[in-house]
Amino acid sequence: MILLTLIASILIASISIYQFKREAKDYHQERLERKENAIKEHINFVLSTTTYPLTQKNLPLIFKDKIHELSDIHSLQINIYSLQGKLVKSSKASFSIDTVAPPIPKYILGLIQSSVDKRYVDVKTIDDKKYRASFSQIKDLKFKPLGILNLPYIQDDGFYERELRNFLIRLSQVYSFMLIIAFALAYFLSSYITKSLKSISLKITSTNLNQKNEKIETDDSSREVNLLIEAYNGMVDKLEESALLLAQSEREQAWREMAKQVAHEIKNPLTPMRLTVQSFERKFDANDPDIKQKIKDYSETLIQQIDTMTSVASAFSNFASMPAQQNETLNVVSVIELALEIFNEEYISFESNDPEIITIMDRTQLIRIITNLVKNAIQAIPDFQAEKRVKINVKKQDDSLLIQVSDNGTGIDASNIPRIFEPKFTTKTSGMGLGLGIIKNIIENYKGTITFESEIGKGTTFTVTLPLIKNQ
Secondary structure, three states: OHHHHHOOOOOHHHHHHEEEEEEEEHHHHHHHHHHHHHHHHHHHHHHHHHOOOOOOOHHHOOOHHHHHHHHHOOOOOEEOOOOOEEEEEEEEOOOOOOOOOOOOOOOHHHHHHHHHOOOEEEEEEEEOOEEEEEEEEEEEOOEEEEEEEEEEEEEEEEHHHHHHHHHHHHHHHHHHHHHHHHHHHHHHHHHHHHHHHHHHHHHHHHHOOOOOOOOOOOOOOOOOHHHHHHHHEEEEEHHHHHHHHHHHHHHHHHHHHHHHHHHHHHHHHHHHHHHHHHHHHHHOOOOOOOHHHHHHHHHHHHHHHHHHHHHHHHHHHHHOOOOOOEEEEEHHHHHHHHHHHHHOOEEEEEEEEEOOOOEEEHHHHHHHHHHHHHHHHOOOOOOOOOOOEHHHEEEOOOOOEEEHHHEEOOOOOOOHHHHHOOOOOOOOOOOOOHHHHHHHHHHOOOOEEEEEEOOOOOEEEEEEEEOOOOOO
């Protein structure tokens, strides 16, 4: 809108300048023609009333006094030249110091002769002033050429320049006002349009497959913006349907994988149990003096395998269904110190900047977080390593509780980092790899986070951040 206004103002100003100059040119051309026609009529009258014979030689005598009279009447300088271009008579006052007037150039004489009306107008610019000079033949009563009439004319454009300047000033004032209005309209129109586009942009930026996306509700938008909003709302519906299908598919896939893992872990102890029973059946002898010891060994083998299957079933049960939270007000520092008492390793150290950090939380789940992380830290340190170190640090930071468990073990390989919290993923030779998955669920249920930093050969640090919940 602003660009169109500027272009319009420039075009109008350009056309106006061209029009004023054209009018000035036409005016001076017509004015010179009128002057010339009037003077020639007067000259014809003088020629018809003179007593001198109408010859080229008598032109100075015929216009001796009349040329000044004609110049005064028409307010214009008059020069009369011979047909050869030599000045014969001029209304301009002459002085003794004046030089001889230059003759008419030959090319002008040629142009006069070659033109239909035996007339030529010469236009020149000297010192930024335009001069017009008309040359036309003077004829006797029988239309025979006697001489050449020259009328010098100074083209004064002052009036038109003043009018043009005043017009451009008024035009600039009008268009300045129009530009201000255009700026205001452009601002309000763009604000009206971009207001809806900004809300749409914010909604699209915050759209995520893993969350509940809100639709856009607006009634004051243009038709095109409303079409865009309808398309976005339709996309949100489809995205929600896709998210539900994806979540269902992921759950089904996870349970299938979990079922395969559980079946595999249960089959592992069943095979030695079957072999033990078959071996005992073949070798059973009631009269064997060592029968009691063999029965005892047989029973211990079966119990050991049964315990293995029980641990598998318990781990799966703990992961599949977390027990309900039994929240209570507790001192995190004392609970963690109590949880660490089950570990006998001398290289385990505990630090806390505060003797008391009070929060509301399930005591059992907090102990499970600590024991799982500490047990993983102990297992991450090789048995042959001379210097072992596991450090637990608890501190309060703003309104959050930070628990850090560090070790100087082997570290986590870069290829395993993306899968570290996946169910059934483990780098150990025993276990189902459900421990970190379980405590991650516990921490996220409290709106917390668990992160880690690891370096091969130097160790790993797990950081748990939990919001501090106080009694209202």
